[in-house]
Structure formats: C-alpha cells, structure tokens
Amino acid sequence: MALRGLGVAVLLASACLAGVCGDEFSILRSPQSVVFRDGGWPIPGDRIPDVAALFMGFSIEEDLPWPGLAAGDLFHRPRAAVLVTVKGVDKLTLPAKGISYPIENAVPFSLDSVANTIHNLFSEETPVVLQLAPSEERVYMVGKANSVFEDLSVTLRQLRNRLFQDNSILSSLPLNSLSRNNEVDLLFLSELQVLRDIVTLLSRHKHLAKDHSPDLYSLELSGLEEIGKHYGEDSQQFKDASQILVDTLQKFADEMYNLYGGNAVVEMVAVKAFNSPLTRKTRSILQSSQSDTDNPYNLAYPYNYNYSVIFNIILWMMIGLALAVIVISYNLWNMDPGYDSIIYRMTNQKIRMD
Template identity: 70%
Template sequence: MGSELLIETVHSLFKEPNVFVFLGQCFSESHLLLFPSGVQGDSLTVLQAPEFLSFQKGDWPLSGEKIPDLVALTMGFSVEEDLSWPGLQAGPLFQRPRANVLVVVRGVDSLDLPQSVASYPLENPVAFTLDSVAEMVHSTFAEYTPVVLQLAPSEERLYMLGKANAVFEDLPVTLQQIRARLSQDGSVLTSFPLNSLSRNAEADLLFLSEVQVLHDITALLQRHRHLAKDNSPDLYSLELSGLEELSRVYGKDSPQYRDATSILASVLQKFGEDMYRLYGNSAAVEVVTVKTFEAPLTRKSRSILESKQISNPGSPYNLAYKYNFEYAVIFNIVLWMMIVLVLAVIVIAYNLWNMDPGYDSIIYRMTNQKIRMD
C-alpha cells in the first residue's frame, strides 16, 4: 500500500504522461527509480546554415563554454583545442559563411522553432562572450573592416567595430531610445497582436524593445546590402533577457510569458530567414536558449581594443605606422649601400692580411733606397 501511494504521489507531482516508474526489491526494501524522458533542458538551435556547413542531427550535448569555439569553426578559424563534438562535420577548406549570427535568449530552456537545421542539448550553461572570435575577425580582415556587432539591450551594452559603426549608427541602443522607437511609425507593435502584453508595463516594454532591435537590425542591413557581399565575414552577437524578466514578474505559467514565448519564436524564425537571405544564403544563425547561467559573467566592453603595447600611440587600434611611397626607394638605397660597404671592408681586410711589405709596400722600397744612398 505504501508503494502504491508513493507512485500516485509522484504521478500527481509530475503530471506528465511519459514518466516511467520502476519499482524493484533489493535487500527487502523498495527502491523507486524515476526516468523523466520528456524533460527538456537548455539547447543550441541552428536556425540557418549554408549548404557547405554540415550540421548533423542528433542529441549530442555541447558544453556552454565551447560555443565560442563552435562559432569560430563555423567561420573557418582554428581553435586552440580541438572540438571533439560530432554535431559539426568538417567542410570545404576554401569556403566560409559571410556572417555568423548568435542570439542568446535567457529565461527559457527551449523555443518552438520547427524550421531549424538542427538542435542540440546544452550542458554546463556558463556565461560566455564572442570576444575571442571578434578579435580573430578583426585581426584577420582588418583591411576590409568587417561588421562586428555585440548587443545586449537590457543591459544597454553595445560594442561595434569596423563598418558596423556606419551601418548601425541609427540603431537605438538605450532602453529610452528603444521605447521611443516603439512609438514611431513602422514599429513592431503593429506587426503582431500583443494579446496579454501591455505597452505600459516595464517588463513587457523590455521584451518588446528587444523584438524591435531585431527588426531594426535587418531593416538597416536592407539599406546597406553591399556590405553583405564583401570579402570579409561579419559577426553578430545578441543577448535577449526579456523573457527572463517576464518570468520573474509574472511567472512561467502566466499568459504574458506564454504569449511572449510564442511571439519571440516567430520573430526569431523570421529574423534568421532575413539574415540568411541578406547574406546570399551564406550565413549561419544560431539560437541559444538558457533558463539561467550557472555563474555570472563580468566583461569589459571594448576589450578587444586593449593592448599592453601600442606601436602607434596616435591610433587606438594598435595599427602599424603609415609609410609613404618613398619608403621602398629609401629602403633599397640604404640596403645596397650597406652591402657595398660590407664587401669593401672584407676586400680591404683580406688584402691587408696577405700583403708582403717587402714587395707590396712602396713606402718600404723608398725607405730602403734612401738608406743605400746615404
């Protein structure tokens, strides 16, 4: 009777049809083992990927700290440690996507994204940044000034590099600017029904502000389509925490949270399709959904611009000095003059070493004749 009561209690707690219960006898005691097969955890979803990027479908878990390495590999860069993860197969050596877009959604473990390439469970969801990948892009393609954009609207954290400063100059970044943008023509408030969401609640406005930022990014790229056709890959890193705030204020079972989750899923699906199309079907778009990070991360903005030794104090980017067109001429003059002088010294030293004063020195002969005359 006690075991039956325990089983009924467990079923009432989980209320899931796919919870399996195994009851065994061991050492004359009852042991209850639960296997919740339907529980979903944090995940990494590949929304869009070029044909030459081979993402294999499966349930291979990926550690959260390895996400920057995964992004670097998809963009064709090498990493310090090999990523022994079967989800990404080796692709062509001379092909790389024109852009990589990573969206981190906090406050939810999974989103309904049916039109995705593949989805993988995420384990050890520690906080991370793509600073290392941004530095690779900047150092490798510095002459092409690629677009590097890292944005977290809720924290008003923005980092732009290269052509991003010109493209996203009008992008609202502070919460006050984004909320003002929501009241203007063409805002996302007219694109979908708000249902239980309110335009006056702070948590709701934070979520809607993040949706507005996604819309404005694609709208601004529409005006600068030529940037998606250059020879340098672009990097986008976005962090959205509106769902986390809605969950904290209203709870996960609230209609506001459910409506926001549905809206964000459809918006992200369209955002991925737009970015993929803007870059000529050569962009990788990933979505990381995590309830909460295990450890807080403190980062310093513009960290990739810092350098211990700056070769050119007048430039904050640690660039080399600019040389004029006479540099090559002066360099060749100095180089060949030094070579001629070195050869002359060698010839003179060799002749002096092998000289016989009795036969080769006129001074010796003149002195000898003068002595004989005396």
C-alpha cells in the same frame, strides 16, 4: 580522434539524461557548406564560441571533440555568423527544419575571441562586428558597424521612444495578453524591435553582406526572462511572449540568411540561467597542476593551434615545387637543340655565313 569524440559525447549524453542539461543550442539556418549533424549530442557551454570559430574557418586553441559539426566545404566559408542568446527559458519550439543540441554546463560565454580574430585578419576591409545586449545597454561595434549601426537604439530611453514611432513593431505584432503600458512588456518588445532594425539597416547597406570579409552578430535577449519573473512562467503573458519571440526569431533568421545570399549561419542559445563559472575555473587549475607533474622537464608543447595551417602551407608548396621540377626536367630532356634552343640556332647560322 573519432573514438575520443564519441566517448565524450556518450559521457555528456549520460549527464544530460541525469538532469544536468536543460538548455538548448539550436541552428536556425545554415548554408550547405556548413554541415551540422542531427544527433542530439550535448555541447559544453563554454565551447559554443569555438563552434562559431570552426565553421567560419578559424583555428581554435583546444581541440573540440564534438560530433555535431562536420568538416563541410573548406573553400566556401559562411560570410556571417549570427548568434542570438535568449535568457529565461531552456527551450523554444522551433520549426522542423531547425537542429537543436542540449547544452552541458551553461556558463556565460562571449564571442570576443571570434570578433578579435575577424578584426585582426580583416582589419583593412573593416568587417561588421556587432555585439549587444539591449536590456543591459552593452554594445560592442567594430569597423563598418560604427557608421552603419550608429542609429541603432540601444539605451532604454531610445528603445522606448523607438517603439512609439510610426514604423515600429507595435503596429504589426499581435500583442494578445501583452500591454503597451507595462514597462516589462515594453522591454521585451523593444528587444524584438532591435532585431527588426538590424535587418532594416543591413538591407539599406547590402554591400556589407556582399564583401569578402566575414561578419559577426551576437545578440543577447533577456526580456522574456523579465516577463517570466513578473507574471510567472505559467501565465498567459509568458506563453504569448514565447510564441511571439519564436515567430520573430524565425523571421529574423530567414531575413539575415537571405540578405547574405544563403551564406550565413544563424544560431540560437536558449538558457534558463547561466551556471556559476567558478567550478570551471577550479577544474582548469587542477588540470594545470597535473600537467606540471606529468612534464617534470618543462618541455614545450610539440605544436600550437597554427600547426595545421603551417603544415598545409609547407606541404602544398613542396608538392608544387616538385611538380615544377618534374615538368621542367621533362621539357629539357625532350628538347631539340636545333629548333628549340636559340643558342644552337644562332650558332648554325653563323657557321653557314662563315
């Protein structure tokens, strides 16, 4: 398994050197129970949701031979996963404590599978599942997020009105070359306002970050992309917006990390433009046709993705039963019938009375 993962990593690295990879997948903050290796191994764009599922302790349908994520502490899983996708730029200058990996074939992805797993496993505890793209007004909330984040500004009109309130980021951020009168600049600033409001709302309801159910946040920001299209990527506005975004993201990561008591993973995906997923679909069709040829008898796959879970349950149950049998047998063998057994004790008293 390790050799196969290393071979895949070498192939992906050679592809990135050839110019295929340009986007980045970065880890801004992570607890000690989740171990990310700093090796610069490329990761396929469609497997980013599987990384989130694995470090949260969930099973995935297909094995992920990526050496960037180690096993970590299996008994202390993070209580929150935060993923911020920044469109329009393939790289952002991050602090030295962050870890970045190149993305190979950046196709559109979503954390719907992780969200569904959390909702199915912790439906009674109603965890926080929040996915949104402010510029496109796409919102997906499950459980307690419906009541806690219902006042979050998501539509363009709500975002614009939120910026001109007294406690907005316009009064604290250095705008530099950005303008309050330009719609493109306001769209970029409104997305940063959403990050600030999420932290504010969560700080008011800290009990959500202290329960046992894991939380999921998936945010997509495209305001920087619009600034690059409007002013140009060599403009001063784009440079100032990039620096403001880096500072805001780092502050957002630190605040979310602290709200969850240092037990949250904050990730960032910087992608210039998503590739068309048609090539991925074509390759999956070819793989299915090849598997039919290799399996002429239509036999079932030997095990599914729950095999490891079932195996561990049966293994430890059998070990526990074996230990119980050994302990019981040892105690029975060394038992004194005259003192340890109530049957013999009552019989001796009856004999003496007779």
